[in-house]
Amino acid sequence: MEKANNIVLIGFMGVGKGALAREMVRQDSSLYALDTDDMIESLTNTRIKKIFERAGEAAFRALEQKTADWLAQNVENAVVSTGGGFFKVNNLERIGTIVYLKADFDWIYKRILNAPNAKKKLKKRPLFQDVGKAEKLFEERFEAYEKVADIVLDVTETDTEEMAKRVLENVKVKNAGKS
Template sequence: MSRNILLIGFMGVGKGALARELVRQAPALYALDTDDMIESLTNTRIKKIFATAGEPAFRALEQKTADWLAKNVQNAVISTGGGFYKVKNIRSIGTVVYLKADFQWILDRILNAPNAKKKLKKRPLFQDVDKARALYESRYEAYEEVADIVLDVTKKSTAELAKELLERLEISS
């Protein structure tokens, strides 16, 4: 296998958790997170990038990361930020998997997490729930348009989702 699995979806939907579970079930894969990569590249937290340089600068960093991934990475599960679906070369990185859930489910997941305050603080675009809902509504159709696979994450555990995705991609665990 030389293809990557690229997890997209709205912030808080569980892309990172699914990436870790996929790697647990298929040890030949390894996990990367585009937000972590950007923080390493800039030595700056995402929240600070948004606050000091603005969203356009952050989106440029996402594109730079996408370009690097497309050229240099194989056999990885890549969890992405909520807006990563906009990068020009998304399909050249790997199989694009949209983790689908309705907004209320995502909000409840974040608010009911043991570290809810930390999860909210780390998501600068989620600081105003009404604005986050409007952002969700402006994106959900675009996520489906760029996806190769759509997974409804609301009715299954992370382990079940990982098993289903590995089967659909014909990757042995």
């Protein structure tokens, strides 16, 4: 099946995928933003944290796959911000152009801690409750993110507005090369 005309933002939790998606839509009104975690919460009428507590990570990953299947079949012209583990779905490449937002762990952690609603941001990330475990998970994932990505962009020291411009330009160049 052909790749959908979407931009899929992947990267570690807290790297800024949701904020970037919203800024990209602000800059390009032909796009709209979707967040896979929000979609799962809407589907289940349950917060992500509660899904992890009640059903476990495997059940959550199955919901991610269900969401990926729906996105690949039904969505065009969207910027899709994903949860940190969403890159593992088996049809990611069919959803759209995959952009890995790369940053080191310390930068991500400081970004979350310096957010105006830092406690809330940390609380809603079940896998970030133990910083040592989160850092270990980051180390396990960062090479895997690069392997599945069509485009890798370092987001450190770049504001959201500039990063949105960079992503939109890179995706345009990449897609122009396919024609």
